[in-house]
Amino acid sequence: MAEQTFRSPGFFEREIDLTQRTVEIEGVPAGIIGPTSQGPAFVPVTLGSFVDFETKFGTLNRDQFGPYAVKEWLKNRTAVTYIRVLGAGAANSTGDIQTTLSQGTVKSAGFRIKGQKVNTRAGGLDTRHEGSVQFIVASHDVNEYESAGYPLFTDSDSFNTATSVRLIRCMILMATGSRMQILDHNQSYSVANTHDDIAKIATYTGIPEDGTFKLVLSSAIGSAFGNAESEAGIRIYTASLNPTSKHYVGKFLNKNPDRFQDEQHLLYGDFSVEDELARVTYNASKGTVAIVSGSIGTSKASGDTALSFRDMFGRFDTRYQTARSTSFITQPFGSKEYNLFHFEALDDGAIGSKRVKISISNLRKSTNKRNNFGTFTVLVRDYNDTDTNLKILEQYPLCSLDPRDENYVANKVGDMKVFYNFDAETESERRLNVEGKRPNRSQFVRIVMSENVENRLIPEDSLPFGFRGLPVIKTNDNLTDDDTALLGGTLRSRLNYVSSSATNVYSAVTGEALTGSILPPVPFRFKATRGAVSKDSSPTFTGAPGVLELADNRFFWGIKMETLPLTGTIGDAILQSNASSTKNPLIESYGKFLGLQKLDSLLTGSGADRFNNNKFSLSKVALYNKIDVTSTIELSIESEVTGTADVHMKDAAYLRNGVLETKNYTILDDGSAPRQRITFATLAAARNAKYFNRFTDYAKFTNILYGGFDGLNILDKDNRLMNDKASSVDGTGKANVSNGTFTHQNLHVDASAGSGKDNNIVNSYRTAARIITDPLATRVNIVAIPGIRDAFVTDFTSDLTRDYSKAIYLMDIPAYDDNGDRIYSKTVRPSVQETVETFEARAIDNSYVATYFPDMIFADDTNNTAVSLPASIAALTALGYNDSVAYPWFAPAGFNRGALTNVLNSEVRLNAGDRNILYEAKINPIANFPNGGFVIFGQKTLQQDRSALDRVNVRRMLLEVKRIVSDIANHLIFEQNTPQTRARFVAQVTPQLATIQTQQGIDQFKIVMDTSNNSSEDIEQNRLNGRIVLVPTRAVEFIAVDFIITNTGAAFED
DSSP states (O other): OOEEEOOSSSOOOOOOBOOOOSSOOBSOOEEEEEOOSSSOBSOOEEESSHHHHHHHHOOOBTTBOHHHHHHHHHTTOBOEEEEEOOOOOOOOSHHHHHHHHHHOOOTTOSEEOOOEEOOOSGGGOOSOEESSEEEEEEEEEEOTTHHHHOOTTTTOTTOSOSSEEEEEEEEEEEOTTEEEEEEOTTOOOOTTSOOOSEEOOOOOSSSTTTTOEEEEEEETTOTTTOBGGGOTTEEEEEEBSOTTSTTBHHHHSOOOGGGHHHHSEEEEEEOOOOTTTEEEOOOSSSOOEEEEEEOSOBOTTSSSTTOBHHHHTTEEOSOOBEEEOOOEEEOOBTTBOOEEEEEEEEEEBGGGGTSEEEEEEEEEOOOBTTBOOOEEEEEEEETTOBTTBOOEEEEEEEEBSOTTSTTBHHHHHOOOEEEEOTTOSSGGGOSEEEEOSSOBOOSSEEEEEOHHHHTTOSOTTOOEEEEOOOOOBOOOTTSSSOOGGGTTSSOOOSEESOSSOSSOOOOTTTOSOGGGOBOOOOOBOOOSEESOBOOOSSOSSTTOBOTTOEEOTTOOEEBOOBOOOOBTTBTTGGGOTTSOOOBOHHHHHHHBOOOOGGGTOBOOHHHHHHGGGOOEEGGGEEEEEEOOTTSOHHHHHHHHOOSOHHHHHTTOEEOTTOOBOTTTOOEEEOSSSOEEEEEHHHHHHSSSTHHHHTTGGGOOEEEEOBOBBOSSOTTSHHHHHTOTTTTOOSTTOSSSEETTEETTOOOOOOGGGOOGGGSHHHHHHHHHHHHHTOTTTOOOSEEEOTTOOOHHHHHHHHHHHHHHOSOEEEEOOOOBOTTSOBOOOTTSOOOHHHHHHHHHTTOOOBTTEEEEESOEEEEETTTTEEEEEOHHHHHHHHHHHHHHHSOTTSOSOHHHHSBOTTEEEESSOOOHHHHHHHHHTTEEEEEEETTTEEEEOOOBOBOSSOSGGGBHHHHHHHHHHHHHHHHHHHTTTTSOOSHHHHHHHHHHHHHHHHHHHHTTSEEEEEEEOSTTSOOHHHHHTTOOOOEEEEEEOOOOOOOOOOEEEETTEEEEOO
């Protein structure tokens, strides 16, 4: 990929998003930093309207102040530059960066669940971990009609037997001092009792309690958490693994990260399997459901070889991740399939996994003898649509894999990405880079082409035929659900019942090797039909159609997003796998960030392909028709494939674990009448394109994006929101570390959580501040980080803004109560006196900064509510209005230009004394006046010395002059250093300053650029000196009128 790194001086602008704007950008933008629900992270994006902003970053959310700031600014202006923040971590040293490169972890980023063993049994041995990642696993009996109706397990090579499979059904993150326990369906709980981590379920008799067991959640919080069966700290649930049961674990376990502290757990992965496919095994004498955690074993393939599996599954301590698809692959050429491309979300973070999915359709072989490249369509679809109710967001037809063709897929979709290089060795190299060379035309994804395609090293008749397997959690190194082969060997099971055992223990009590449990296969479309398949228990071939079954070209092969229909809703539900439109939670779980590849917690490469046969290819879509091995492919097809596509597709099925014959690409179907079935790959291998192109309407498949992650501690609401409390070290602020653990968080973590400038949230904002004040990356004249008030961020941004010298920073300040305690709640009224005294103690001296007080309550017309917003947003509102009706050198204050018409109230009503205290401390008050509403009633900067630069309007006038002069001066670089050049500069600057003078920004000015300040030595050093002397126009802030009362009336003095 072409990559551009900004190193040399100058201003660089490279447009990445070519989507249509509703309003053209005009003027110098304000620069705003904050979190949003979507969009690229740490990339400055300039927009001209709030509609365009919503398209890129999402709409208003009362927990995110940045979008409100944008909306208020754009009510009067048509240019804003926004930088979205996510969790970037704080990897600053060489050692930090090397750890990231080797392990994938990033200092201070994300979170980690670090479990510990519990020694409560005799001998110090307990079957449970506390505060760890725990899994609910179970043995399942496969439905007798599964092989005929939807062979998800039968056609997977990862199960030891096709009739009984051991599956992971839940991934649960546990808080410190809490753990899951499990009981038989009829067992009572007692702390004194010894409970195994395995349970027997209730028998199946046709009642709601069928297949249930008891799930016990215990917490060190005590009775405030629960008091089930008179035991403090205990909650007991009747549980089921049947997704349709009222007792299903996914219906009562907590799925809301914001409730983690209260509920002491989070159901992170719901690996749902319909009872119609396989239900939990009932055994009267043996347990078949278990709670397991990672064992104390380690992986030699991990970037941290000392890391136990128990802790490995809880490692989420990494920077934000961008969701992507697996690699799309070609049809087979012999035994080889080429990687073609993958898609990446343009939205960074977790949202990228949940907005869109990708379908490839309309595959056609070339009929042009001069060009062997075929064509295909890329569909960007709404993540939640269905094949029978499509919502296509974008489509790119007639795409080609020929880099020389104007229809080359990368030309049509776009492949560019702007990103911040966090892991550069030196801070000077940590800046924005550009990858790719083709402008993005998609609003949702970019495409990343393989080098083989770019360099034309693939066969010309290649087509996108499938995709690689998803990188799912690796719970068994042998890639099957049987770990008995590991017993007594050198490998340890990754899952275990016993926390302190040195070897894997297979307990005779269990009756099942549940420590070998694995994730379910990724569901693929089995048939492109509607109606029931044949119920014959021994069909002549896989996918034999039922009497009423018909082909349906609405269905896409590949990942099947819907569940099976429910038993009882239609007859023989499992035989009609396409009859449901209910969203399958299993797919959403597979799209999540599940762990770190470099720690060996995920299956990758060929392992991901082989596991559960999760690699998908149209080459395994097999027609009923067979090949004649004594004849050519063409003759066999000509004699066998004689009907329409609909006729043949009625019999076609996806043979998940089918083995392709590498000469004619047929698959042996070992049904009751074994045959070498012709596949889509057979048709594609034929020289005549007509055989394959006949099936164009059915040659299509769907893939998802996976792995998006925000890089934040999602288990703490403040950190998830990246708000003031999460970024502050004062009082109860969470940007500090106490005694080696996260303050206010029920997580076992160490001091790597970060404090101060090494904190994840703090450093993320500081990084964004660096970017927005980088003259090589942006060109803003206002900087705001609404709602972020801690000095580690605001003082740092103040210094950056001064060094940038092209903007004014609207800084929000912390509020304190009467006791001098930092306020994070709107329920506590700030003390003006304490707030002022604490702020003055910081002794900030910077004319590039202005601050305002208090926070204001705005009307949110979008959500039809009122919302409390930081004072910096009120200031932005006033500055935007000021610049629309006047000029930057007019004071953005007072009734004419500082009135806030969209404000409903303030968090603090200021009296005259409050206003005086604030203004003396250089904090601009926002006051309420009878019949005048709320008005910004001050315009001081934070410069300590009294001069013209202690006023906002003068500072902004100089910023505008600097911008104008810089633009002129840049065009003189590398010109001859002669009197003519100097005169040219003066001639160009003079009318610009004269205009500002006419517009009341300057009283007088003088430009000096001649021999008096340009010596021969200056000329020899290639330097041109100039001096501009300005006398700014000052604003009226105090009006004093003396008058005397006499017997005859009022007499005013001269």
